[in-house]
Amino acid sequence: VTAGRSIAAALAALALAAPPPATAATSHLGVKLAARNGRLLATVDLGAAFAPPVERELGNGLTNVIAVYVSVLPTDGGGPALVHGRVIEILFDVWEEAYAVTLKDPRTPQGVSFVLADFRALRAFLAEEKDLDLGPVALLPEGGFVVEARVEVNPVSKEQLHRTREFIANPAGGSRAGGGSRSVLGAMASFLLREPAPGSDVHLFRSRPLGRGEVVAR
Amino acid sequence: MLALLPALLAIALAQGAPPEPPRPRDLSPQSRRYQIERIQIVGLERAKESEVRRHLLVAEGDLLDEERVLLSRLRLLQLGWFSRVETRVEKGTERGLVVLVLEVAERNTVIVTDFILGSTDPEPIYGGLGLSQQNFLGRGFGLSGAFVYGGSPVGRPDDPDRFAVRASFFAPSLEVRGVRHGLVLGTTFMLVRGEEFTCGDAECDAFRSDFGAAPRIRYERIMGEGTVGIRPGPFERLLASYRYEAVRASEVGAATTVPGMEPAIFLGRSLVSAVTGTYEMDTRDDFFFPQEGMRGLFQVTFGSRLLGGDYEYSRYLLQLETAFGVLGRGLRLQTAVGIAQGNAPFFDRFYAADFSYFALGPALGRALELNFSTDPRYDAFLAMGGVEYAVPLWSKRSFFRRGYLALGTRAVYSTGTLGGKRTSFTRSPVSADVALRFDTPVGVFNLSAGYLLDNVL
Numbered sequence: 001v002t003a004g005r006s007i008a009a010a011l012a013a014l015a016l017a018a019p020p021p022a023t024a025a026t027s028h029l030g031v032k033l034a035a036r037n038g039r040l041l042a043t044v045d046l047g048a049a050f051a052p053p054v055e056r057e058l059g060n061g062l063t064n065v066i067a068v069y070v071s072v073l074p075t076d077g078g079g080p081a082l083v084h085g086r087v088i089e090i091l092f093d094v095w096e097e098a099y100a101v102t103l104k105d106p107r108t109p110q111g112v113s114f115v116l117a118d119f120r121a122l123r124a125f126l127a128e129e130k131d132l133d134l135g136p137v138a139l140l141p142e143g144g145f146v147v148e149a150r151v152e153v154n155p156v157s158k159e160q161l162h163r164t165r166e167f168i169a170n171p172a173g174g175s176r177a178g179g180g181s182r183s184v185l186g187a188m189a190s191f192l193l194r195e196p197a198p199g200s201d202v203h204l205f206r207s208r209p210l211g212r213g214e215v216v217a218r
Numbered sequence: 219m220l221a222l223l224p225a226l227l228a229i230a231l232a233q234g235a236p237p238e239p240p241r242p243r244d245l246s247p248q249s250r251r252y253q254i255e256r257i258q259i260v261g262l263e264r265a266k267e268s269e270v271r272r273h274l275l276v277a278e279g280d281l282l283d284e285e286r287v288l289l290s291r292l293r294l295l296q297l298g299w300f301s302r303v304e305t306r307v308e309k310g311t312e313r314g315l316v317v318l319v320l321e322v323a324e325r326n327t328v329i330v331t332d333f334i335l336g337s338t339d340p341e342p343i344y345g346g347l348g349l350s351q352q353n354f355l356g357r358g359f360g361l362s363g364a365f366v367y368g369g370s371p372v373g374r375p376d377d378p379d380r381f382a383v384r385a386s387f388f389a390p391s392l393e394v395r396g397v398r399h400g401l402v403l404g405t406t407f408m409l410v411r412g413e414e415f416t417c418g419d420a421e422c423d424a425f426r427s428d429f430g431a432a433p434r435i436r437y438e439r440i441m442g443e444g445t446v447g448i449r450p451g452p453f454e455r456l457l458a459s460y461r462y463e464a465v466r467a468s469e470v471g472a473a474t475t476v477p478g479m480e481p482a483i484f485l486g487r488s489l490v491s492a493v494t495g496t497y498e499m500d501t502r503d504d505f506f507f508p509q510e511g512m513r514g515l516f517q518v519t520f521g522s523r524l525l526g527g528d529y530e531y532s533r534y535l536l537q538l539e540t541a542f543g544v545l546g547r548g549l550r551l552q553t554a555v556g557i558a559q560g561n562a563p564f565f566d567r568f569y570a571a572d573f574s575y576f577a578l579g580p581a582l583g584r585a586l587e588l589n590f591s592t593d594p595r596y597d598a599f600l601a602m603g604g605v606e607y608a609v610p611l612w613s614k615r616s617f618f619r620r621g622y623l624a625l626g627t628r629a630v631y632s633t634g635t636l637g638g639k640r641t642s643f644t645r646s647p648v649s650a651d652v653a654l655r656f657d658t659p660v661g662v663f664n665l666s667a668g669y670l671l672d673n674v675l
Contacts, residue, residue, distance in 0.1 A: 060305065060307070061306050061308065062287060062305060062306065063284050094308060094309050095314075156288075156292065160288065160289060160292060161296075162503075163289060163292075164289050164292040164293040165296055166391075166452045
């Protein structure tokens, strides 16, 4: 009985301690920090999220949405001390053969629109996010901190998934319900109700540990 | 000049009030009014193009609506037929016209539905396999087959083999004019040759050293069932089934006279003729690791001499499962209530071990309705309540795409007669499970400690 309880306790501990599923590998984030008028400005290199193959996706003639979140986290744990988010809508017009870009962030929630002539210009714009306003410098953690960036390409909302979902499962045992088999390696269900691979277009970046002394005053 | 725009934009944003950058021409989606000249689907191998088009929310001749293109893409992905669906538009034959291209990669749609390996005292080893083609003929039909084989009973090598074979066809959504969400059709055939012990006690103690000498009822069932239904909503099904089943049963050895210890079946030849009404709903957000939504089934069966059968009975089954997300983990509440009234054959009653993670006793969950244990008690009333806590372990692009650890507990209460005392199919009505479940391209698998335990307890 004691051994059984120990195993149960260990399994319970394992269950509680297990990390959530990984969605994407984390890449190194190159970052430059500056302070101006009491605000912390970050310039981050997100080039790894926009490798040349992404041209096919961003040039598909439909609006693509890129969400960028940059945050400052204390190295000793805890939630983000500073956060910045922006959404970039990109549309390659197949007849005009140019990229229409709309940038929305807290300072311009209505969006700023402009046109880029080719993918090279688009990639240059996307890869280096300049002078992102992360918030007051005073909120920087006293100890060390890291800067993290999360880039989501064409994020899909739960509402969109819900609108397209249908119950069209093929029951494994035909229409005879309630007589399911028990099996040591048995399939539990066989549903044609699959989500798109979650997290497949999420890119995560993390800087090396930084200190307040690395913030350049302007 | 255009290349300088990002820098200009950044400077403008940093300075506060951003001036509108120059816009040589308005390319906003609102101003573009392209018309879809043609829809091209690329990459189809087995799926029928007409079936794929049926699930699109855009049509040739429509104005290009990007939201509907996105929803069409998601809808195709959620059919389960494709591992990848990409959309793009290309120039049409003249300015203002575009070709909408959907590029798909088909995925494996043959999945393992059953992989059975078990062991009991009277049957040291038995096993089986079930496969299902989930996109049969490229039209989204389901074609399934499964078998379980146990061989001759231990100690009786000359007796007939025990086995069960099941074949099913299911059309989940047939397009029919006037039927909004499509018609549902299905048929199932099943052949079972099995035995139920009639020792007088669940353990069959008197014959532990020689189960070959134990009394039993040997039976054969040949069953055919047809189903027709509608889908009142996108998450519901309403089905009507008719089942016709020929049964032949014979006694081997002197059967028990202990009430409740003999399976309910007419000796000799008999017929089961029954109609079943089923309501199903499934609003879960994910078939594998749901964090919200509900899955429910309510089924009523009437068997009657009026339909040409020999068994006069009714059967009611309600199964519900609700899912919640708790800090990224999954919590599932499960319940089932079943009632069988009248002269229901034993296989239309409830075998409590089917609903339990394990039983402390000889009972063991059946495999394709075949009972390999010594416990022949099928109950008229069953209630089950359970909770499962699921911890996601991984999610990646590999054969084992997703996995989670499930910790569950269930309580099962059943009685042989309505209002009777609890059937002690297990010494504790509460069972628990620790299971590793993983989602693969060939099905969802469940590596269950409870089942392993059940085979040794």
